[in-house]
Amino acid sequence: MSSDRKAIFLTIVGPEKVIRAVSAMEKTEGLSVSPPKPVDSLADAVDSVLGPDEIKQLLEFATVTLEFGTAAIGFISALKTALASDDATTKPEVHVLNGRTNEEILIINEKTDEAAAKKAIESSAEK
């Protein structure tokens, strides 16, 4: 995680609906979320039927810029709200990654403890 004492950069990856909901949240002091983008171009080669297949999930991502402190809690809370409002049968989750290295910090779902999540995010910034 980047920390020049001003900003922590994260990448959040998850289902389109959830990421769009989080991206749409209003910019608040110490927190901004970029517009969502697809993770993959979906323009790669077309495989033959021969062989095991997988249904690809369409994932989107957003870049989150936040400052140490209360901004992290607000962000995690907004993420949990977006996850809880998704009516999918299997409850979705969002991967929170170090923006610069892509190292996974934690996975957030609607049951995630916010304080623990905040600690994980801020500790990884100090590495």
Add this chain to the structure above:
Amino acid sequence: MIPILQFDPATLTLWYDTQLLAASRSSREVGLALHYAIDGQEDWLKCLVRQQHDQWVETRCASVASAVWHEKRHFLDFVLTNYGAMRVRQFFQIYVNLRTFLGITQQHGPILVPLDRSLDPDRCAMMNVAINDPDLKKLALFVEKSKSMILDDRRPAPSRFGGIEIGGEAIFECIAYHLQLGKVHRVFGEDILGRVQNDNPSRRDIGLKYQWIYTVLKESGLLEAELVSDDVFLVRDEPLLPLLFAALAGRYYGQTQTRTESTSSYHPGERLASLIYHLGDRASEYARLSTMDAWDRVNLACSTIFGRSVLEEIDADYDQEEKRIEHYRKAKIDDDPLKAYEEFHELRGRFIRILKEDPGQILDQAKWSDEMVNRLHPFVVCAAPAGVIGTPPTGFSRLSGYSHPETDYEAVPDARWWWSAMRDESELEENDSRLRLRHQRTWIDVVSDLAPMAKLLIDGNRMRSMVGPEISAVKIRIERQTGVSLVVDPLSRHPAEKMDISHWYYITGRDRFRCQVTHRIVRAPHGRMLGPWDVRRRPAFREALLGYLKGGMRQRMLLATWRDWSPWLVCDEIGEIFDATPLEHSVFS
């Protein structure tokens, strides 16, 4: 998933993994089946399959041949249909701008790839880059718009089976799968058809991906289809392809769309829904039409609801494409991509003529099977992800590989290898019945240079490729040529690799392999398959391997780690050591 055969829309080529085939049971027979199907040598193919006493070999030969027919249909649909041509054009738009891109980058600071990520100020701030040049920005905007279009097309629609794709790519898959099975039935008979259908461990996913259209159209009353077992349909398919083709005749090039509450002329999924709605009034009548009558009916339906018939939409699109090519000619665009696009346009013209003069060849399952598919000849690329020492065999031209400079290759044969090679094709004669692109030389340049560069700009290293280094090698080349630094976005530094050893056992039909590290025999279901990108992201694993070996063995392993981009097959113990070594996230940045 480890693909054995692929169609690449960026280059219109058919790729096969020669090493995966060679590792298979009865590799000679399976390889022959592949080549007979590629060359349209159906009598030889039938002979080959009939001769097999082993049922696994018999089924697998038929499956591989049918996979080739599947990909050949993609070749036709990507060239002929408006949706397919749009997808191809997205690559060509980048190809024609590559020279400009390379010129601009020489004066520019570090650039973020995929290029559209450069439009995100937060992302740029994070990676300490910025995009200043207006032409670079324009190219980045184009990449962003293309991705957005494909995402709109591929967004799953809700259904009681979960989200299912119903867009252009999904329709392509339905068409290709339907026709491949039809041809298997015609060539090999019902028994082998049943076995080919079962020759896949992910039957449920197959159903969702390739057969959703039967369910949708059956429930709309537009297709007579019966589910005879869990996942096998019996279909009266005469009216099927005309309807799907009408859906693929979308309107692009910024043309005015027709949109009402119940219709949209734009994306294939929207067009399909519009047609289903419109034809629904007399659905049972449609379901009983012949292919030609159904084709007339959908053309009429499109005229009514969209203002243009299918053929008129195709003509309009082809006309726009002609204007686009003329614009490139006047702008004195780079010769190579222009030549390739002109050939694409020429071939598309041939397909359009066939669609107008004898539509059955494209829309009728039997006619397609008997008269058309064996005429189709996409260029063929032989991929060897592990690298093959030396030069490609006679009859193949190298596309990618490595030759260590100033080396006596007789003395050090390991210092030279190839990863991919295109099969040489003779010149196209004037009255040639083969349907293919004209000059192979033009397309060799597309495959070896233009496409990898474009893929880097579109998706960083993330776009899946049979040959891992084709994209990362081009990054190094661009940086050396221009002096610019291309920063790969952290999210796109490598493809998402999901390696499952059971896939390898299934594809090869083998029940054992020799661990590539310990050389011990590993028997199914044991063993691990390590992705080539994952191996390189764990440099400590490689160092441990090299540290264990001495002298010549060490040197060979070092060369192998540079050369071998195939998945590594290892025993469980080595797999555990691999899992325990830390990931280095900055590799491939």
